[in-house]
Amino acid sequence: MPRAADTAAQDSDFTPRQAAVLTCALSLLVEGGEKGLTTAGLARAANCSKESLYKWFGDRDGLLEAVVTFQASKVRPLGASESALDAAGYRRRLVTFAHELLSVLAGDVSLALNRLAIGQASRPESPLGRLLVERGKHSVTARGRALLSAGRRQRHLEFDDATAAYSTFYGLVVRDVHLRLLLGDALEPGEDDFAAQAEAAVSQFCRLYGSQRSVETLSTS
Amino acid sequence: MPRAADTAAQDSDFTPRQAAVLTCALSLLVEGGEKGLTTAGLARAANCSKESLYKWFGDRDGLLEAVVTFQASKVRPLGASESALDAAGYRRRLVTFAHELLSVLAGDVSLALNRLAIGQASRPESPLGRLLVERGKHSVTARGRALLSAGRRQRHLEFDDATAAYSTFYGLVVRDVHLRLLLGDALEPGEDDFAAQAEAAVSQFCRLYGSQRSVETLSTS
DNA sequence: TACATAACGAACCGTACGGTACGGTTCGCC
DNA sequence: GGCGAACCGTACCGTACGGTTCGTTATGTA
DSSP: OOOHHHHHHHOOOOOHHHHHHHHHHHHHHHTTTGGGOOHHHHHHHHTOOHHHHHHHHSSHHHHHHHHHHHHHHHTOOOOOOOOOOOHHHHHHHHHHHHHHHHHHHTSHHHHHHHHHHHHTTTOTTSOHHHHHIIIIIHHHHHHHHHHHHHHHHTTSBOOSOHHHHHHHHHHHHHTTHHHHHHTTOOOOTTTTOHHHHHHHHHHHHHHHHBOTTTHHHHHOO | OHHHHHHHHHHTOOOHHHHHHHHHHHHHHHTTTGGGOOHHHHHHHHTOOHHHHHHHHSSHHHHHHHHHHHHHHHTOOOOOOOOOOOHHHHHHHHHHHHHHHHHHHHSHHHHHHHHHHHHTTTOTTSOHHHHHIIIIIHHHHHHHHHHHHHHHHTTSBOOSOHHHHHHHHHHHHHTTHHHHHHTTOOOOTTTTOHHHHHHHHHHHHHHHHBOTTTHHHHHOO
């Protein structure tokens, strides 16, 4: 009985059949949460046998892990092109990033997977939360830090610690929106206008971190 | 105020015995998450019979609901005294509030209950998340908004929308710390120094919202 | 055509949990 | 003292789910 964790982690590329099954598992997870994803239910919905599920993923934990890995493998792209921009152009880049961040966090699958990982947090032996953070969140964070560092290099921003600066950026953009969505709370009218929220957050961020040269251009919308 | 007294009395509707059982349920919930709270387990741990549980709380959902309202009823206090302060004193009040906010969110029972509510979010018919938000989060939010409004009245702060201002305050203070704690992630060294984090966040907040008169005093730590 | 590999589908098992029923015990009240 | 309500402890039932086994059905290869 090979450890499902190993096989799933090593070959992150699944066969087309497995990918279809995992996609189906994701949709089951979106509606119904963790309780909505049962082995029998997945087998029925995906027209496969439970035997295959256990052969491919080892056990239920392996299946959950594979779902997370599978989803993370789809969100790989977007290696932010590092071109020099003037202050206004750089500001637009920040706004775009903030907008994307909000959109991703508010997405159905993101919410479902985060709920799943949080539900497993009490079980320290199955590090699903860690996995989710490392494969999903860290890549976004890295992109954000790189974007801010590029801004510093081009003298649009001023800060010492890129990590701290990105943390502030994240806080200004996301606030408690992510948590409330996770709780099933509906957004107030206006809060769901992610473009406007991103604009406002970037304005605030630039008032805190904009360089003297650029702060006027950066902070005004 | 008859209304408030009425609801407050109804909230603490539990007999001492029931309160003891609910306290026990909370500790079961802290270790083991939702899976750790079973009717049989609670009956055994609290030395009561399952029959009594079902008599008092109806069913398991009723029990969960009772746990949430019970915990919320304990977090009632702290009706922020509304005294006029100079800029430095007001700033200290903000820092204290931010520190308390972080401490509460990082507490064991808060994390356990938030995880519970998030886990139930996929089931729209049992509005546990709503309940948690309304009884716990809203009271904190209301206190925060009142604190900011007091600051505006005393000309320490300047803003139009108190709700938006508090949202920014929350974002600067909490960032992604709450979510990462919910995911079971450990805080980086330095991040667990809530006093320092609160100081830094308040400095940033005052740079954004401090009045011209007070911004110098408010923003320097 | 004969054989092998893989997967399907259905039946099955053990367990854990929500919910119920029942006998025995304690405690307050008349 | 006697009565009834509340409660405890336990045994029990039905169900749902994770995991296993097995007979059958392709599909591909020599």
